[in-house]
Amino acid sequence: MTLDHAREHDPHHDPMLADGAAVFAEAWRRGWMIPPPQTVSEWADANRLISRAAGAEPGPWRTSRVPYLAEIMDCLSAESPVREVVVMKSTQVGGTEVLNNFVGYLIDHAPGPAMVVMPTVDMAERWSKQRLAPMLSEMPCLAGKVAPARSRDSGNTTLLKEFPAGVLAITGANSSSGLRSMPVKYLAMDEIDEYDADLNDQGSATELAERRTSTFSRRKILKISTPTVKGASAVEAAFEAGDQRHYHVPCPHCGAAQVLDIEHLLDDGTYACAANGCLIEPHHKTAMLAAGTWVATYPDRPIRSYHLNALYAPHGLGYSWREIADKRAEARRNPELAVTFANTLLGLPYESDVQRIEVSELAERAEDWPRRTIPRGCLILTVGIDVQHNRWAVRIEGWGRNEQSWTIDYIEIPGDPTREDDWRELDAFVFTPIENSCGISIRPSCIAIDSGNWTHEVYAWVRKHQGKGVIAVKGSNQANKPVIGRPTAQDVNWRGRTVRNGVNLWNVGVNTAKDTLFGRLSGDAGRDASDRRCHFPSDLPADFYEQHGAEKYDPMRKRWVKKPGARNEAWDCLVYAYAAACHPSVRVYAMRDADWTALEAKLETPVSDLFERQKQPLEVTHAADPIHQRAPRRRQW
Numbered sequence: 001m002t003l004d005h006a007r008e009h010d011p012h013h014d015p016m017l018a019d020g021a022a023v024f025a026e027a028w029r030r031g032w033m034i035p036p037p038q039t040v041s042e043w044a045d046a047n048r049l050i051s052r053a054a055g056a057e058p059g060p061w062r063t064s065r066v067p068y069l070a071e072i073m074d075c076l077s078a079e080s081p082v083r084e085v086v087v088m089k090s091t092q093v094g095g096t097e098v099l100n101n102f103v104g105y106l107i108d109h110a111p112g113p114a115m116v117v118m119p120t121v122d123m124a125e126r127w128s129k130q131r132l133a134p135m136l137s138e139m140p141c142l143a144g145k146v147a148p149a150r151s152r153d154s155g156n157t158t159l160l161k162e163f164p165a166g167v168l169a170i171t172g173a174n175s176s177s178g179l180r181s182m183p184v185k186y187l188a189m190d191e192i193d194e195y196d197a198d199l200n201d202q203g204s205a206t207e208l209a210e211r212r213t214s215t216f217s218r219r220k221i222l223k224i225s226t227p228t229v230k231g232a233s234a235v236e237a238a239f240e241a242g243d244q245r246h247y248h249v250p251c252p253h254c255g256a257a258q259v260l261d262i263e264h265l266l267d268d269g270t271y272a273c274a275a276n277g278c279l280i281e282p283h284h285k286t287a288m289l290a291a292g293t294w295v296a297t298y299p300d301r302p303i304r305s306y307h308l309n310a311l312y313a314p315h316g317l318g319y320s321w322r323e324i325a326d327k328r329a330e331a332r333r334n335p336e337l338a339v340t341f342a343n344t345l346l347g348l349p350y351e352s353d354v355q356r357i358e359v360s361e362l363a364e365r366a367e368d369w370p371r372r373t374i375p376r377g378c379l380i381l382t383v384g385i386d387v388q389h390n391r392w393a394v395r396i397e398g399w400g401r402n403e404q405s406w407t408i409d410y411i412e413i414p415g416d417p418t419r420e421d422d423w424r425e426l427d428a429f430v431f432t433p434i435e436n437s438c439g440i441s442i443r444p445s446c447i448a449i450d451s452g453n454w455t456h457e458v459y460a461w462v463r464k465h466q467g468k469g470v471i472a473v474k475g476s477n478q479a480n481k482p483v484i485g486r487p488t489a490q491d492v493n494w495r496g497r498t499v500r501n502g503v504n505l506w507n508v509g510v511n512t513a514k515d516t517l518f519g520r521l522s523g524d525a526g527r528d529a530s531d532r533r534c535h536f537p538s539d540l541p542a543d544f545y546e547q548h549g550a551e552k553y554d555p556m557r558k559r560w561v562k563k564p565g566a567r568n569e570a571w572d573c574l575v576y577a578y579a580a581a582c583h584p585s586v587r588v589y590a591m592r593d594a595d596w597t598a599l600e601a602k603l604e605t606p607v608s609d610l611f612e613r614q615k616q617p618l619e620v621t622h623a624a625d626p627i628h629q630r631a632p633r634r635r636q637w
Contacts (some may be wrong), residue, residue, distance in 0.1 A: 090320030111166030243303025269322025384576030481509025
């Protein structure tokens with residue numbers, strides 16, 4: 001009699017209990033069993049399905065179609081010692097699929113706390129719905145590991161996916177709370193050049209996300225992006241910090257290994273071998289890619305960094321060589337297209353000879369007068385203030401004919417914006433009059449303070465000092481915005497009605513202001529002091545000038561972008577001071593010769609001739625009637 005037959009005839013044998021024991025034993029065995037080693041590319045070839053809505057070639061994933069991605073993906077495998085992978089790429093070479101395969105691999109094979117970061121929360125939700133959701137529903141290996149979103153307490157929301165032994169948080173780089181949500185072992189960041197370089201004065205969004213991985217020694221970090229502007233591109237900086245790998249492919253005729261480069265692409269869509277000039281037809285590319293290998297420029301560096309351009313896109317995916325050649329010709333004719341071509345097809349940051357300030361040359365323009373003094377010709381003062389979490393950056397700027405400007409002072413006042421007592425240090429610096437060369441004291445006509453951070457505290461300070469010309473401003477990155485726009489009332493009563501004499505918020509077109517100010521700074525290059533429009537005292541610190549070179553203009557996005565890790569408070573303060581000079585109460589751009597002449601007569605006449613005027617400071621209140629010798633009064637903006 002067999003064992004199974006004996007159990008069937010045993011009156012004390014319960015099949016349900018036996019089956020339950022077997023299930024328990026199997027679950028126990030699987031829980032303790034170490035899964036066999038598997039790379040991300042192996043997992044993708046075995047399991048990944050591309051839905052019709054998510055890819056140009058739906059169906060099973062084939063790494064052989066994009067062989068240059070195999071090494072990149074395998075560096076993200078659990079067994080790989082690599083901790084950080086950077087991909088600086090063009091569009092349409094499969095970079096985002098690396099991220100998708102990495103996430104699927106984690107859920108199925110190497111579970112743990114993970115985070116995916118997109119440039120914005122909206123883009124994070126879109127990726128979750130359009131890319132991740134089809135993977136979870138259509139791939140059998142993933143379908144049972146994340147509960148249906150409609151079930152109660154499923155642990156499955158658009159931005160949070162729980163699975164056995166792990167969790168996936170999905171967030172946007174514009175959400176500081178999302179980036180601080182939890183510690184993670186795995187971090188994948190897409191399009192990092194679109195991230196905020198200084199998110200709520202807490203550092204770059206990339207840095208905030210990376211801090212989430214600090215508690216895990218075997219962490220994995222993936223950074224993917226198309227670059228933007230040279231010197232201000234986050235992915236460029238990350239790529240250069242790594243071992244800088246390029247994909248070498250053999251010539252089908254002479255066998256010489258080489259990197260596919262735009263310089264060797266001919267106008268008819270064929271490619272000239274870099275070694276011997278062999279003519280390579282587009283149909284050779286498939287075999288070339290299959291035989292290619294990654295070569296590191298600095299193999300001793302621990303970060304793996306890869307560069308890919310559109311010339312590597314497989315035949316039938318992305319642009320053909322002939323299309324790339326045609327777009328190169330268009331970019332040569334149209335400078336604006338050159339930016340797009342460099343970023344999206346070459347996978348390189350764009351470098352322009354314009355819109356760049358040489359910091360060393362700027363510092364050499366310092367003139368022979370000290371800070372906190374007012375040279376002749378400087379007749380109006382405005383102030384720009386940038387609020388940081390532990391200090392105020394303050395710049396006093398003077399203005400004269402033809403909108404000449406003088407940096408009267410720049411200082412960083414330490415303090416906590418949440419402490420009312422610390423604001424008194426700012427009061428003492430900003431509201432103390434400054435004597436000009438004729439011994440006459442001048443107060444700032446308008447003081448613009450950025451309200452983007454610590455808005456409540458800034459508004460409280462503005463309410464207290466509106467009578468002294470203080471206004472709240474907020475920068476706008478939209479193109480073609482006026483330097484200072486119309487104000488919007490911020491204070492309302494319990495009925496929702498605007499409070500008279502409450503705080504107004506003035507929007508500042510920062511890109512417009514920076515374009516203007518950059519033009520003046522660069523236009524002064526090579527000019528002597530008497531012919532400059534922007535003047536600097538002799539005793540400004542070196543980092544003051546460095547902050548003027550902290551940003552570069554991105555012509556494709558038509559905005560100024562900050563270099564990773566750079567400080568730009570002095571530059572921002574100049575923008576706010578210029579916005580204050582354009583405020584309706586000042587309007588330096590609209591002042592006539594007669595207005596300037598009147599100011600000169602009042603402010604640059606020796607004090608011995610105007611002894612009675614030295615008792616009270618002079619201030620400019622509005623352009624139509626620019627000079628009023630009186631004590632400050634409450635303004636009605």
